Amino acid sequence: MKIAVVGLGFAGLRTMQLLEAAGHTVFGYEARDRIGGRCHTVREGEVIYEAGGEWIDGDHQRVLNLMRRYGQEPLATPSSPRRLIFEGKESNWDELWGNPAVRGDVDRFEERVEAEVGQIAEPDSHLQRLIDESVVTEEGRWYLTAMYRSDEGDDLDRIGRNGWFRAYENYANREGGELSAFRFPHGASDILDRMAAEIHGPMKLSCPVSELTPTGTGISLVSAGGREEFDAVVVTVPGAALAKLTVPMDISASPIRQIPLARAIKITFLFRDRWWLREGWNGSLMYDGPLQQFWDGGFGETAVLQAYVTGSEAENWVTRPDGLQAATAALFQQFPAARESHLETRMNDWINDPWARGAFSYMPVGFASTWPVTFGRIYWAGETTAKWNGFIEGALESAERVAKEIAECQKPSHP
Ligand SMILES: Cc1cc2nc3c(=O)[nH]c(=O)nc-3n(C[C@H](O)[C@H](O)[C@H](O)COP(=O)(O)OP(=O)(O)OC[C@H]3O[C@@H](n4cnc5c(N)ncnc54)[C@H](O)[C@@H]3O)c2cc1C
Missing domain, CATH: 3.90.660.10 (Polyamine Oxidase; Chain A, domain 2)
Structure with missing residues (x-):
């Protein structure tokens, strides 16, 4: 098949690799003048x-x-306890100001999470409320808020309780110590460059896609380079950045658009x-x-x-x-x-970046836990669609899913 991949971050590049390995002819389109999307290593001589x-x-x-x-x-990261300063008083995440009441706050919050995991709250609530209802000290409230705000990337009254619990299940079986354990030894862009070097199909940079329209037999794609027909299109653009891309009604009305970064x-x-x-x-x-x-x-x-x-x-x-x-x-x-x-x-500034509109996805209050990601011959990928949403891991996961879906739809028994 002749397939277009829109967006050349980790999801798009991995999708191109997998589809080419499966024998398809693949074309990449990227709005920026570089690959990598929300991963980008600044490399200026020594810096x-x-x-x-x-x-x-x-x-x-x-x-x-x-x-x-x-x-x-x-590249393994040092695992020494992080310094904490609250109201001028210094501690670290092992000692928590030597205050048993703060430790009690943390324990109570964690016990509540363990007790409620798998339960859906109606109506939905938010993560800040979960913390506020678990703590009695100001230090405990600040510490838990700061830690989870760092993970979620936004204020916790925006993070839906139900969506957060869904993602929490990814962590439930961890043994500890795995969070932020590694970095790319030569920067993320070094790996992205190596991925791109293995891809045979053209990768058009500074070439935003502005329109996708189903035709009887495939998809018509309009980009800065003109109009072209494809058998299928994989889109890895985060829904938050869809303002510049006109898509069929079923996609623009779908929850994909509402997932905030x-x-x-x-x-x-x-x-x-x-x-x-x-x-x-x-x-x-x-x-x-x-x-x-x-x-x-x-x-x-x-x-x-x-x-x-x-x-x-x-x-x-x-x-x-x-x-x-x-x-x-x-x-x-x-x-x-x-x-x-x-x-x-x-x-x-990722907030005002027109091709992202934020850093990574989270599930807002009241958000459904699953939604369609395939629309006829338009396949949606990217970290926002993954079980590991929010992470580079999720971007790669989504590429694997899409490659599998395209392979399935080619089987003769498929309707
Ligand atoms: C500040 C920050 C910190 C982060 N920290 C971490 C971390 O520590 N660990 C972690 O795992 N993840 C982290 N992330 C998230 C991680 O970077 C993303 O989950 C991942 O890079 C997403 O990859 P993607 O391919 O799904 O999306 P993207 O990288 O966003 O790729 C989508 C591509 O589509 C392009 N595009 C958009 N619109 C169009 C259009 N109309 N036409 C053509 N192309 C278009 C974009 O330019 C982009 O290149 C962080 C992100 C940020 C910004």
Whole structure:
């Protein structure tokens, strides 16, 4: 078959690989002037850091296998307890301010989650309420909110309870320690480049697709390069970014369009040297200040500290005209030692990115747990459609599903 793949992030590239391996003739279309979508490694001489997706959980086997397939050993991340600062008081996630009442909050929340997993609440509620109803201390409330806000990428009163529990089942059988256990040793873009190098079909960059229309025998696709007919089309565009793509009514009216991507951004601080190591700190911190969370985002000798900010606070950073100066001032206020080594501050605004409109998907309040992802000869893929939604793992998972569906529909017995 002659098949178009719209969007060349992890889902699109993997789909192209799998469809070509199955003998199809495949054409890739990408709106940006680069591949990778929401994964992008900034590589400027000595300076290397991830602008988008970065962390790989220990049980994300598809991503880990992909790295190994290209001869790369996943880069293990240090597992020391993260520093916490709340109302000026410092602790870490093992000690929780040495306060048994805070530990009690965490235990109560976790017990409640274990008790309620698999149950559907009618009406739906949100994750912040689940936390608020479990805690008695301010520290406990802040700690649980900060941890889960970091995972979900947005304010927790936007995260639907039922959808969150559905995703939680992915984690239920974990033994611990798997979260954010690895990174790509040479950056995500290195793997993306290697994937692209194996693909034979053309990959058109800076070529947004603007219209998909079913014809009697296939799909007519309109892109910046003109109109072309295909037997089938795989779309990996997140529904939140569909404003620029006209699709048939059954798709535009489907829940795909309503799946939001979290308001998460990265603010990257470049330094002359990794001054935090001199202070006996590995760069990892969660605090109640406006930059929310830090980690050492560098590769090798690159001296980069990244702030990962989510929800309304992220919206605030990308909206204010003095965002970069204000973020730098907030950094210096928290870490006076940063001033001497500081070179530059940059911001990756995924919220206003026209080809994403956010960082990764979550299930909002009241959202159905499953919905159609195949519409005749238009197949929907991308992390938003996966069991591992929100993750690079989900993007790869969706590619496998679509390749299987296309193989199934070719069998002679298929209607
Ligand atoms: C700040 C941030 C932090 C993250 N952290 C992590 C993490 O630590 N771990 C993790 O696993 N995941 C993380 N993610 C999520 C991860 O990056 C995504 O789940 C994954 O990259 C999604 O891949 P995809 O191929 O499904 O979608 P995308 O990468 O969004 O690919 C879709 C492609 O479609 C293109 N496109 C859009 N519209 C059109 C159009 N009309 N025509 C043609 N092309 C179009 C886009 O440009 C894009 O390239 C993070 C994301 C961000 C932004």
